[in-house]
Amino acid sequence: MKAHLSRRYHFPASHRLHLEDASDSENDAIYGKCNNPHGHGHNYTIEVTLSGPVSGKTGMVCDLAALDDFTEKEVLSGLDHMNLNNLSAFAGQVPTTERLCVHVFELYQKFTLARLERVRIEETAKNSFEYTGS
Amino acid sequence: MKAHLSRRYHFPASHRLHLEDASDSENDAIYGKCNNPHGHGHNYTIEVTLSGPVSGKTGMVCDLAALDDFTEKEVLSGLDHMNLNNLSAFAGQVPTTERLCVHVFELYQKFTLARLERVRIEETAKNSFEYTGS
Amino acid sequence: MKAHLSRRYHFPASHRLHLEDASDSENDAIYGKCNNPHGHGHNYTIEVTLSGPVSGKTGMVCDLAALDDFTEKEVLSGLDHMNLNNLSAFAGQVPTTERLCVHVFELYQKFTLARLERVRIEETAKNSFEYTGS
Amino acid sequence: MKAHLSRRYHFPASHRLHLEDASDSENDAIYGKCNNPHGHGHNYTIEVTLSGPVSGKTGMVCDLAALDDFTEKEVLSGLDHMNLNNLSAFAGQVPTTERLCVHVFELYQKFTLARLERVRIEETAKNSFEYTGS
Amino acid sequence: MKAHLSRRYHFPASHRLHLEDASDSENDAIYGKCNNPHGHGHNYTIEVTLSGPVSGKTGMVCDLAALDDFTEKEVLSGLDHMNLNNLSAFAGQVPTTERLCVHVFELYQKFTLARLERVRIEETAKNSFEYTGS
Amino acid sequence: MKAHLSRRYHFPASHRLHLEDASDSENDAIYGKCNNPHGHGHNYTIEVTLSGPVSGKTGMVCDLAALDDFTEKEVLSGLDHMNLNNLSAFAGQVPTTERLCVHVFELYQKFTLARLERVRIEETAKNSFEYTGS
Numbered sequence: 078m079k080a081h082l083s084r085r086y087h088f089p090a091s092h093r094l095h096l097e098d099a100s101d102s103e104n105d106a107i108y109g110k111c112n113n114p115h116g117h118g119h120n121y122t123i124e125v126t127l128s129g130p131v132s133g134k135t136g137m138v139c140d141l142a143a144l145d146d147f148t149e150k151e152v153l154s155g156l157d158h159m160n161l162n163n164l165s166a167f168a169g170q171v172p173t174t175e176r177l178c179v180h181v182f183e184l185y186q187k188f189t190l191a192r193l194e195r196v197r198i199e200e201t202a203k204n205s206f207e208y209t210g211s
Numbered sequence: 212m213k214a215h216l217s218r219r220y221h222f223p224a225s226h227r228l229h230l231e232d233a234s235d236s237e238n239d240a241i242y243g244k245c246n247n248p249h250g251h252g253h254n255y256t257i258e259v260t261l262s263g264p265v266s267g268k269t270g271m272v273c274d275l276a277a278l279d280d281f282t283e284k285e286v287l288s289g290l291d292h293m294n295l296n297n298l299s300a301f302a303g304q305v306p307t308t309e310r311l312c313v314h315v316f317e318l319y320q321k322f323t324l325a326r327l328e329r330v331r332i333e334e335t336a337k338n339s340f341e342y343t344g345s
Numbered sequence: 346m347k348a349h350l351s352r353r354y355h356f357p358a359s360h361r362l363h364l365e366d367a368s369d370s371e372n373d374a375i376y377g378k379c380n381n382p383h384g385h386g387h388n389y390t391i392e393v394t395l396s397g398p399v400s401g402k403t404g405m406v407c408d409l410a411a412l413d414d415f416t417e418k419e420v421l422s423g424l425d426h427m428n429l430n431n432l433s434a435f436a437g438q439v440p441t442t443e444r445l446c447v448h449v450f451e452l453y454q455k456f457t458l459a460r461l462e463r464v465r466i467e468e469t470a471k472n473s474f475e476y477t478g479s
Numbered sequence: 480m481k482a483h484l485s486r487r488y489h490f491p492a493s494h495r496l497h498l499e500d501a502s503d504s505e506n507d508a509i510y511g512k513c514n515n516p517h518g519h520g521h522n523y524t525i526e527v528t529l530s531g532p533v534s535g536k537t538g539m540v541c542d543l544a545a546l547d548d549f550t551e552k553e554v555l556s557g558l559d560h561m562n563l564n565n566l567s568a569f570a571g572q573v574p575t576t577e578r579l580c581v582h583v584f585e586l587y588q589k590f591t592l593a594r595l596e597r598v599r600i601e602e603t604a605k606n607s608f609e610y611t612g613s
Numbered sequence: 614m615k616a617h618l619s620r621r622y623h624f625p626a627s628h629r630l631h632l633e634d635a636s637d638s639e640n641d642a643i644y645g646k647c648n649n650p651h652g653h654g655h656n657y658t659i660e661v662t663l664s665g666p667v668s669g670k671t672g673m674v675c676d677l678a679a680l681d682d683f684t685e686k687e688v689l690s691g692l693d694h695m696n697l698n699n700l701s702a703f704a705g706q707v708p709t710t711e712r713l714c715v716h717v718f719e720l721y722q723k724f725t726l727a728r729l730e731r732v733r734i735e736e737t738a739k740n741s742f743e744y745t746g747s
Numbered sequence: 748m749k750a751h752l753s754r755r756y757h758f759p760a761s762h763r764l765h766l767e768d769a770s771d772s773e774n775d776a777i778y779g780k781c782n783n784p785h786g787h788g789h790n791y792t793i794e795v796t797l798s799g800p801v802s803g804k805t806g807m808v809c810d811l812a813a814l815d816d817f818t819e820k821e822v823l824s825g826l827d828h829m830n831l832n833n834l835s836a837f838a839g840q841v842p843t844t845e846r847l848c849v850h851v852f853e854l855y856q857k858f859t860l861a862r863l864e865r866v867r868i869e870e871t872a873k874n875s876f877e878y879t880g881s
Contacts, residue, residue, distance in 0.1 A: 080577045081609040089790035089871065091761035091830075098270070107269055109276050113829030118761035118788005120871050134498070136575035139604070142511050159763075160785035167524055173270035175214045201759065201790050204275070207215040223469065224357035227454075230536070241537055249428035251387005252359035254469050270564035273545050294359075294383030309482045318467035334359065335388050338543070341483040348711045349743040364804070375805055377812050403643055404709035409740070410645050441664070441806035443750045472811070475751040482743065491737065492653035493696075495628035498689030520627035520654005522737050562651035564625075603656050614847045617877040670766070670776055672843035677874070747863050 081194060082138045083126040084145075088153055091118035092161040092172045116160065121174075122199040123152070123181055127191035138198055139191040147188050152181060178206045186210075215328060218261040218271045220282055225252035226295040226306045240253075242305075250294065256333040257315055261325035265336070271326040281322050286315060308332055312340040320344075349462060350406045351394040354416055359386035359439045360429040373464065376439075385424050387462040389422070389442075391449055394460035402444075408460040420449060442466055444475045481594060484540045486547075490555055492518035492564040494574045518562065523576075524555070524601040525583055529593035534593075541593040549590050551572045554583060559574045576600055588612075617730060618674050620663040620681075624689055627654035627709045628697040642709075652696065657710075658735040659688070659717055663727035683724050688717060697699040710734055714742040722746075751864060752808050753796040753875035754815075758823055762842045763832040776792050776839075786830065790845075792821070792869040793851055797861035809861040824853060844868055848876045856880075 092118035094108040104112045111117070125148070129138045143164065161172035166180050182196040199205040227250035228242040238246045245251070263272045263289035289298065300314050316330040318324075333339040361384035362376040362390050372380045381383070393416070397406045423432065428442035450464040467473040495518035496510040506514045508519040513519070529551075531540045557566065563574035568582050601607040629652035630644040647653070661684070665674045691700065697708035704717050718732040727729045735741040763786035764778040768859045775792065781787070793820070799808045831842035836850050853867040869875040 078581055078610070080580060081613065081752075082577070083607045083609070085605045086565065087288055087872065088790050090788045091786050094270075107271075107274070110828035115761045115826045116761050116786065117828040117830065118790070121761050121789045129540075131575075131577045136573040137509075138577055138608075140509070152770070157782035157788040158783045160787065163785050169548045171270040171826075173265075175216070175265045176270045178214060179212055179265065179798050202757065203219045205217045206272075207217070208212070211213065221470065223385045223387050225384050228538075239538075241542070244426035247428075249424045249431050250384065250385070250386070251426040251428065253357050254388045290439045292378035292381045292385040294381075297383050301447065305538040307533075309484070309533045309540055310538045312482060313480055313533065336355065337487045338432050340540075341485070341487045344480070345481065346715055346744070347747065350711070350716060351741045351743070361807075374812070375807075399709075399711045399715065403628075403642075404707040404712045406711055408643070439806040441801075442744045443752070443801045443808055444806045446750060447748055447801065473753045473756045474755070474808075476748070478649075479749065489738065491653045491655050493652050507637045512694035516695075517626050517693040517699050518652065518654070519625045519653070519696065522656045523626050558644040560649045560653040562653065565651050585743075604623065614849055614878070615881065616848060618845070619875045619877070639755045654861055665843045667843075667849065672764075672841040674876075676777070677825045678766075 079128055080131050080138050081126055081128045082141075082191070083124050083165065084148075085125045086125075086148055086153060087120060087121050088123075088157040089118060090156055090161055091116045093117070094171050094173060096171060116162065119155075119174075119200050121177070124197040124199070125156045125181075125185055125193070126197075127188075128194050131189040143190055144188065147173050147185075150184045151187060151211075152184050155184075156181075156182040174200045174204070174206050175208075178208045182210060212266045213262055214265050214272050215260055215262045216260050216275075216325070218275065218278060218282075220256075220257045220259075220287060221254060222287055223252060223254050224290055224293050224295055225250045228250070228305050228307060230305060233247040248297065253334050255290075255311070258284075258288075258331040258333070259315075259319055259327070260329040260331070261322075262328050263325040277324055278322065281319075285317050285321060290315075308334045308338070308340050312342045316342045316344060346399045347396055347401050348363045348406050349396045350392055350409075350459070351392050352409065352412060352416075354391045354393075355388060355396075355420060356425040357388050358424055358427050358429055359387060360385045361385070362441060364439060374446055389445070390426075392465040392467070393449075393453055393461070394463040394465075395456075396410050396461040396462050401449075404423045411458055412456065414452075420452050421425060424449075429434065433471050440476050442468045442472070445477075450478060481530055481564050483528055483530045483541050483544075484593070486543065486550075488525045488550055488555060489497045489522060490525075490559040491520060492558055492561050492563055493518045494577060495519070496573050498573060523558075523579070525550075526599040526601070527553075527583075527595070528597040528599070529590075530592040530596050537601050545592055546590065549587075551597055553589060554586050558583075558587075563587050569589065574600050576602045576606070576608050576609075580610045584610045584612060614667045615664055616667050616674050617662055617664045618677075618727070619660050620684075622659045622661075622684055622689060622692050623656060624659075624693040624694055625654060625656050626697055627652045630707050630709060632684060632707060644716065652698065655736050657692075659684075660733040660735070661721055661729070662725075662731040662733070663718075664730050665727040679726055680713070680724065687692070687723060688720050691720075692717075710736045710740070710742050711744075714744045718742075718744045748800055748801045750801050750808050751796055751798045752811075752861070754811065754818075755842060756793045756818055757790060758793075759788060760785075760826055760829050761786045762829055763787070764841050764843060766841060767843040780860050786832065789870050791826075791847070793818075794869070795851075795855055795863070795866040796867070797858075801859040806862040813860055814858065817855075821857060822854050825854075826851075827828050838869050844874070844876050845871045845878075848878045852878045852880060 092100045094111040178198045228245040331341045398478040465475045496513040580600045599609045630647040733743045750817040867877045
């Protein structure tokens with residue numbers, strides 16, 4: 078018996094979508110209001126989905142306390158209350174939520190207690206992004 | 212790197228579920244309260260899911276402003292604040308939310324900036340429907 | 346010790362906002378899309394708030410099963426899956442959600458197991474209305 | 480044309496996660512606060528997803544009233560306002576939400592009006608589990 | 614300038630509504646399913662509302678970190694993952710959510726950095742209770 | 748008959764909580780992570796509550812299209828996708844959400860079609876602030 082578990086984490090951050098080597102009008106055409114100077118921000122929600130066999134002993138797929146510890150140390154510590162444009166993970170790149178989603182997926186690849194299936198990031202109540210590793 | 216993006220749109224509309232060539236008791240057996248005369252309505256939510264490569268330049272799967280424009284003109288303009296029973300798309304058919312879901316999927320097939328993966332329509336907080344094109 | 350309890354109920358219905366004795370352009374100016382012919386609809390949420398002393402014996406303000414029974418028989422039975430324009434409560438009146446709110450408040454005035462404080466009706470995720478009886 | 484429908488049901492219940500043949504410290508290491516004596520509880524949400532062809536006549540995948548009746552009699556009657564540790568379905572097993580999810584899936588396998596695709600159980604706003612039958 | 618701030622906290626717990634000195638049928642009449650033997654549980658949400666002047670220096674009504682610390686130590690530590698029937702605060706009393714609401718209000722009266730206005734407890738998505746101190 | 752209407756608007760923005768004339772350690776003590784350099788952001792929700800008589804003719808408290816137009820031009824245009832630290836409204840002040848709430852209230856005081864009762868701003872799913880004008 079294999080089950081999936083999904084767990085949600087929340088953090089606020091800011092970003093500005095801006096291509097250094099594009100003109101103001103090109104930036105405006107591509108990013109619209111998201112190109113406003115000085116940046117804006119969001120309450121981001123991460124939903125990470127893991128899978129694995131349901132343990133015959135414990136009845137669980139994965140120790141959630143271990144997942145919370147991993148997320149705190151390896152994922153949220155680098156993102157919570159940050160300006161995404163200043164993170165080394167996005168050096169030379171525009172920190173869109175698509176790229177944030179890929180970045181968070183890659184961070185969770187170091188978590189080994191269950192199989193990583195998917196990372197979804199909700200940017201607003203209207204927008205979400207998913208990445209499954211390829 | 213291929214990512215999925217989902218975007219949500221809201222509109223109110225009304226419908227009545229009623230088969231013209233069935234008896235009152237048959238209509239009641241099939242549709243229950245949804246067969247009440249004069250119709251009822253819902254706040255419908257459309258969640259459209261698209262996929263595509265994350266652009267190396269812009270970091271995006273798809274221009275969301277273009278998706279919003281398309282949705283406004285090609286999808287919402289024909290559904291928002293409408294009585295679904297009066298739409299030509301449902302001529303001779305009972306406008307269930309299953310059929311609304313298929314109809315909205317077909318409208319989005321004309322959107323070419325990313326691959327259409329799925330349309331989900333939430334009819335109430337309890338009910339949702341999905342169609343993936345086949 | 347006096348506490349408040351609030352309980353939420355959901356029902357879908359349809360309405361059309363249209364003044365019989367006004368011109369088309371005046372109706373459009375007042376009601377916009379809500380004046381579209383054939384009507385539209387919503388998933389309405391009622392939140393009724395009651396107050397009263399916390400019973401020293403039962404620890405409760407009010408028997409919720411009694412409230413549910415009352416609501417089913419006296420409130421929802423006349424509204425659920427209905428077209429509000431056809432209800433006698435709104436004869437000769439445009440069934441706006443403001444008026445629906447007042448109507449539901451008046452229905453709950455017959456409930457005698459606790460003091461009626463407020464009725465709130467959520468029409469969409471953006472809009473809500475409240476009435477406190479005067 | 481094949482569509483999916485998902486429908487959500489809610490019930491409160493309690494459980495305690497505790498292995499009879501493990502020491503207190505081992506139980507604490509595995510289950511943390513969920514091992515607290517006397518148990519705790521949750522508002523559980525079941526989301527069941529079914530699929531099938533959209534009927535050319537009725538426009539529906541499945542009769543929702545029949546699904547509601549089945550759910551009431553075969554699923555909720557055994558879970559609603561219960562202590563999961565006392566249910567025969569979990570005899571000799573720790574009633575984790577993973578196991579509850581598998582149990583609910585197996586109950587829905589007796590529903591024959593559409594194809595059972597998935598059962599998801601939301602335990603809290605942060606946690607959910609899914610089972611697809613294998 | 615006086616503003617209100619509200620902050621929300623979540624915890625799961627269990628309870629059984631049962632009067633020791635009432636008959637089974639009387640308990641059933643008063644509490645219904647909430648009287649089921651062995652108890653059930655909920656994901657409770659506390660929303661505490663405080664008020665005070667907006668500090669001319671900091672721009673804040675109250676230090677939220679101090680509120681979180683107080684809540685963790687004085688409120689949640691005694692409720693989180695507990696069976697409410699076993700708490701000394703409810704000795705000899707049925708632990709209804711009305712009483713839980715009064716109890717939590719009394720705990721917050723020891724918080725002195727802002728004026729306590731109201732405690733609301735959401736028991737389910739349908740039910741909430743409020744207490745303002747009298 | 749006087750009713751209240753509440754309408755919700757959403758916008759993302761960024762801010763940094765930082766007192767220029769305080770030391771780093773003092774800023775950290777007061778604002779914690781909200782003092783992180785380069786700022787962070789939120790999806791803010793404004794809920795504005797207005798009251799007035801229910802018009803005997805239209806059945807409405809206030810023209811919602813007029814409220815939407817006012818909000819777009821007078822409120823959101825100055826806040827949407829902005830860095831609040833750069834706004835003239837907060838010159839020399841730390842742009843806390845308490846102050847944002849007072850600022851938005853003052854902007855709505857120019858709206859004359861109904862009585863302004865309250866502005867609530869939700870900063871995250873855990874935090875909200877309210878201001879009623881004094």
